Each structure stands twice: as structure tokens, then as C-alpha cells.
Amino acid sequence: MLFGGETAQSYFEEGLTAAMKGDLEKAIGYFRRAYELDCSLHSAQHQIGRCLLRQGNAEAALPLLRSAAQKMPVSVSPVLDTGFALLQLRHIDEARKTFSSLLQTRPDEPRAVMGLAYCAFDRGQWETAVNLVQRSIEMGRVQFDTHFLLARAADKSDLIDVSISHYKKAEELINKTIEATPDQAAGYYLRGHVFWGLGQLGAALDDMENAEKYMQPGRRYYAYNESFSSEDICAAKESLRAALAPPPSKG
Incomplete structure (x- = not known):
């Protein structure tokens, strides 16, 4: 029996707690039970989709997020998460339409601007990505993902000073994530790319x-709008070792 009793709200709150701790499977179980007890609690369906998205399972998350967005027309988060699920699935044009449509009604939503920045980055539109991330920062979004994306887009645009500045800001923020959750793979993977x-x-x-070391076998991760698996880590390690290897001796 939960502390708050066998109620949908109690299970929902337990799900939020589990999700905050990174125990996504447990969180999904709680949210599903909450939705079974109260089918009008559409935020539970939304949270299931978010947890699946964090697990890197955008294919399973997308229909739940779309459904939640339709049932919660006042809420922005399900629409945003739908857009980022589409990005994870590389449905870039559909993701762009989702973020652009949201900005028609919520022009001050920095996360939607960030979504468009990711779309531009994926398409190799580096300067557009830089401008969109800078706009998102001006609108108040100052998190790891903004600095990390801006650093990479600026690097591609040969804006080296801007790139270095934002890589360093990204490093400061991801250090805090690692301090808070030192046994989670995502922080190390992302900081590794910052150092790179x-x-x-x-x-x-x-x-x-x-x-x-902290990867769970067979799992795909999704953090700060970046998706990766053990294969991505192995590929990164191979590239880094090759770059660090001394040049072959002549003669």
C-alpha cells in the first residue's frame, strides 16, 4: 500500500519520484497503474511517454505523447515531447512542423525554438542553428543542451571563440549533473563530447x-536531447584512441 493510499494520484506522485531518481522502469509501472485507476489522468500517459523517450525508445513513446497532446490541449509539454520524439526518430520535417506550429500560439516558448535549432543542425544549417539557440538563450533557456548545441553549431560555423565559450559553460553544467548522479552513464558520455x-x-x-562502465547492457540512452548506445561509446573510444596514438615512425 502506498503512503497516500491506493489512488491514482498516489501512484502518479510515486512515478514522478522514481523518474527523478532515474528509475524509469519503476516510474513507468507507477504511471501505468495511475492511468488504470483514473483514465482521465492524461498526465500519467504523458509521463509514460516521457520515460520511454528517456530510455531512447522514441518509437514506443511517440503514439503516447501524441495522444496526450490531443487530450491536454492547454499543456505545452506533450507537444514539445512529441517534437523531440520525432527528432529522435529523425523525422526532421515533421518535427519542424510540430515546433513551428507550437510557436504560432506560444511565440515565447524557448524549448520550441531549441527544437527548431536541432532541426537546423541536423540539416547542416549551422548558422541558422547558432541564431536559433542564441534566441532560445535570450528567451531564458540556459541549460546544458543550449550551450552544448550552440558550441557544436558555432564550431561548424568557424566561430571558434563562441564555440569554446559555450563548451566551457556546458562543462560547468554537466559537472553538476555528474556530481548529483555519479553512477549514470549519460553525464560522462556528454562530458566526454564536451572535452572532445x-x-x-x-x-x-x-x-x-x-x-x-555505467552503461546497462542493451539499453539506449536519451539525455539532454542526445541519444546514444554502447555502440556509440565504442565508436567514440576508437576515434579518440586513434587521435591520441603517436604517429608511425618513419624509416
Whole structure:
């Protein structure tokens, strides 16, 4: 018996707690039970979709998020999560339409602007991505994902000073994530890419090895709008080791 009794709200709150701790399977179980007890609690359906998205399972998450968005027309979050699920599935044109449509009614929504920035980045439109992320920051979104995307887009645009500045800001923020959850793979993987962008290849390799140590076999991860698996970590390690290897001796 839960502390608040056998109620949908009690299960929903337990699900939120489990999700915050990163125990996504347990969270999904709680949210499903909440929805079984109260089929009008559409936020539970939304949270199931979010948990699946965090597990890197956008294919399963997408129909739940779309359904929640239709049932919760006042709420912005299900629409945003639908857009990011589409991004994860690389349905870029549909994702762009989702974010653009939301901005028609919510022009001050920085997460939708970030969504468009990811769409531009995926299409190789580096300067557009830079401008959109900067706009998102001006609108108040100052998180790891904004600095990380801006750093990469600026690097592609040969805006080296801007890139380095935002890689360093991204590093500061991801350090806090690692301090709070030192046994989670995502923080190390993302910081490894930050170090890589800064040219600190040895530190990047160390973080990739830590990410591999904390990976759950067969699981795909999704954090700060970045998706990765053990195969991605192995590929990153191989590239870093090749870059760190001394050049072959002549003669």
C-alpha cells in the first residue's frame, strides 16, 4: 500500500519520484497503474511517454505523447515531447512542423525554438542553428543542451571563440549533473563530447570509459536531447584512441 493510499494520484506522485531518481522502469509501472485507476489522468500517459523517450525508445513513446497532446490541449509539454520524439526518430520535417506550429500560439516558448535549432543542425544549417539557440538563450533557456548545441553549431560555423565559450559553460553544467548522479552513464558520455570539442582528448577518452562502465547492457540512452548506445561509446573510444596514438615512425 502506498503512503497516500491506493489512488491514482498516489501512484502518479510515486512515478514522478522514481523518474527523478532515474528509475524509469519503476516510474513507468507507477504511471501505468495511475492511468488504470483514473483514465482521465492524461498526465500519467504523458509521463509514460516521457520515460520511454528517456530510455531512447522514441518509437514506443511517440503514439503516447501524441495522444496526450490531443487530450491536454492547454499543456505545452506533450507537444514539445512529441517534437523531440520525432527528432529522435529523425523525422526532421515533421518535427519542424510540430515546433513551428507550437510557436504560432506560444511565440515565447524557448524549448520550441531549441527544437527548431536541432532541426537546423541536423540539416547542416549551422548558422541558422547558432541564431536559433542564441534566441532560445535570450528567451531564458540556459541549460546544458543550449550551450552544448550552440558550441557544436558555432564550431561548424568557424566561430571558434563562441564555440569554446559555450563548451566551457556546458562543462560547468554537466559537472553538476555528474556530481548529483555519479553512477549514470549519460553525464560522462556528454562530458566526454564536451572535452572532445575542447580538444582535451585524454579527458574525453577517460569519460567515455566511465560511461561504458555505467552503461546497462542493451539499453539506449536519451539525455539532454542526445541519444546514444554502447555502440556509440565504442565508436567514440576508437576515434579518440586513434587521435591520441603517436604517429608511425618513419624509416
